[in-house]
Amino acid sequence: MSRTLIITNDFPPRAGGIESFVHELARRRPEGSVLVYCSSPDDADRTADPHFDLRQPFPVVRDAARVLLPTPRVARRARAIAEMEGCDSVLYGAAAPLGLLAAGLRPLVRRQVALTHGHETGWTVVPGGSSVLRRIGQTVDTVTYLGEYTRRRLTRSLSPAAASRMRRLAPGVDTERFRPGVGGDEVRQRLGLGRRPVVVCVSRMVPRKGQDTLIRAWPRVLAEVPDAVLLFVGDGPYAPRLRSAARGTDSVRFTGPVPADELPAHYDAGDVFAMPCRTRWDGLDVEGLGMVYLEASATGLPVVAGASGGAPDAVLEDWTGHVVDGSVPGPTARALIRLLKDPDRAAQMGVHGREWVSGEWTWDRTLERLDGLLEGPGAAP
Template sequence: MDKTLIVTNDFPPRPGGIQAFLHSMALRLDPSQVVVYASTWKRGREGAEATARFDAEQPFTVVRDRTTMLLPTPRVTRRAVALLREHDCRSVWFGAAAPLGLMAPALRSAGARRLVATTHGHEAGWAQLPVARGLLRRIGEGTDTVTYLGEYTRSRIARALTPEAAARMAQLPPGVDEKTFHPGSGGDAVRERLGLTERPVVVCVSRLVRRKGQDTLVRALPRVLEEVPDAVLLIVGGGPYRADLEKLAAETGVADSVRFTGPVPWEELPAHYGAGDVFAMPCRTRRGGLDVEGLGIVYLEASATGLPVVSGDSGGAPDAVLDGETGYVVRGGEPGEAAERIVTLLQDPVLRARMGERGRAWVEERWRWDLLAEKLRALL
């Protein structure tokens, strides 16, 4: 693999799924062949110290821009070109194609031989807007490969590209560390700490925002409790929607059967998945298709932990579920459908075990980080 410059606005210690994806991939490349050019996480002493500690721990070089939002401005483009030349990089990986991929022509002129632009969920939204669609087309023309998460994102992004650029697209989804997410990851300890021992647990691990569908789970809970009276909904994560969810749980009369953990450190997430009997996140599409789920790595992490999953039908979420094998896909925003599938799983331990085992095997077959990192090395 040529020495590679990774250009990204999304990199730890800033939290998030794209950040974890890029970092996990970078760690699986030859560190002597990687240079990361990233934005600063946040201004202020605390943010600067956290970023400095994180960067010092990495096996590769990390260069931070002074801005907290890396955009393809003339100044940022000049800095990227300078880094490409200073470190003798011949490949470039744009951590998010839009909008950073617009720098591709300048970097190619500076000596880059391979340019790869990775798309996530938001580019599928861009493809529906005239101006943004034109920018995606330019990114496709300027790079060698535009990657996609799954069939949903591929089909929508391809419409914005030239036929030649669309033909060069390659799948590069995030992966799962099957050694970290596995059955027996510490769920019993979490149950005991939260007072949930011996109770059927539906767990949802995600940022608390409307698209994810935690409100659908709260609305589904009365129906679930009719059939499984001691069931509890464990909502793991933080976000701006928490107050609304707490209010909804009180109004629905299920507050005593809902537990909110708040934000959980990454290293504790496997145990929180393991605290559940069923994983559910019935995500839905919002804003006329502009706010969609790109893939839903949480479903795969849950599968690796041995849980059956209940997914919403937003965007590429169904790409992370084998419907009827590793779990079920329901219409987002439909509490009745979610409740029906959750009850079925809670009442049938044999079915739960079978789906959990199939999900674990599927992750090992297709979604392991080492397999996906090899794909990235080939693209670069």
């Protein structure tokens, strides 16, 4: 059986979208076909789940460093692991900068694939970043992309040959886990929401996600739908500022951090999902895709997404939801009012969204594509 070495800084118990994507790819590969070499979690993550590595169905080799960099030491250890474990392919959890290890591993392995997630587009606008991406593209067999936005941005930095080898690889959605009727009523009862219309936002609380835009838009929404509730699910460094901005109103609620196994029920507690993300710092801080929109669609909710980076790739405009300018509150308010005041139309969008995700965003399709990339013939020049 062929064996893949995954080299990554983005891996649980550290939380995040990239971490979840890489972990799911590893977890869903055939038994005995995967080995992970990754950085050490910080103290808080290690304390929260001290036995995470032992529960995995594959070996996890932790480096002592909190961040893996393509240094000679890391390169030597990666080569030693690949040789000792008989790995014939390498998957980089994020292309930059660890993809720079590819040249040194080339004599040992047949295939090398570098994942991108959206933040790599920032490398295209910082000094020296494009040259790093170009070197990586020349030495790996494939650089993946989430959607058309990331493909277009990354192509600017890659050679024509490397750009021609790019392939789309996006996370899948577990439509059995994220589905209508998966526990939303219980969440509503626990939070005392009754049958009030609920706009839910499930996300890490950072400025890019646009939770503050929702709060600024909320008075306009309440003027049209007075009994509506805005429910924020999650935590992050922006949380204190958001709580302060919403102080004094009963119609804005915060759950704080929620265990992963309870997230589907919190989506299901909503009538509309909204996260009006926006691009910041002239493109350095941008949404790569936005899996939360697809998880909400799988749960049967219409979505309101911000027009940042690849987020529009996760929405079919006026079919599964709406894409708005998340930098100002007006467009978000108008989209929410339309959906809340026309529940039949909103419900139909939710049906369309679940059908779309079930057909186009499955893990089976993602894994089939990954198999083709790891098992394909040849190697990069």
